Amino acid sequence: MFDPRYPWLAIGFLTLVATFGLLYHGAIVFGLYKDPLMSCFRWYGPEKRYYPLCRFLEMLAAWSLMVSSMLDSLTTNSRETWLYAPAMFFALSLLAFASSLIARKQTTLREALPFWYSELMGSTTRQERRQLAFAWLRIPLKMRWHLSGDQASFRVWVDMVRMTVFYGATDPASPWDRWN
Secondary structure, three states: OOOOOOOHHHHHHHHHHHHHHHHHHHHHHOOOOOHHHHHHOOOOOOOOOOOHHHHHHHHHHHHHHHHHHHHHHHOOOOOOOOOOHHHHHHHHHHHHHHHHHHHHHOHHHHOOOOHHHHHHHHHOOHHHHHHHHHHHHHOOHHHHHHHHHOHHHHHHHHHHHHHHHHOOOOOOOOHHHHHO
């Protein structure tokens, strides 16, 4: 079953790394982890766009290539039941890599996911996004996790930050506001 000439440890480690990368980029693409995208807004200078869909597809290609290699070496002696599994994962690898190349060329595809990111890019200015990114750093970690998972709450938080930072929010009970 296990071929001793095959580098199981190396391919297994690479598959594990690709699995973690796939889960990481998948969480970003589906909007479950917002920290990397929010940190991109904090950069000074010209704005650099981050395209998580392309990176997710590239990680999917790498992961399916690793799984295809492992399945091919596992099924060298028994070709009855797993005959097409390595070929299917290799085809998935080629399809994911080609999709990544297509998504890099078309603006609408590469900016489509995550939806909150494309919505934020369309509705805010560069300065507002920078203020949102710095406000994101100031909230506690548990609150960030909650806002990462709940899209409606995140939209409300974005609107509240925009209102307080750009339109000014004052506390009517503050004695210092009388002196301003």
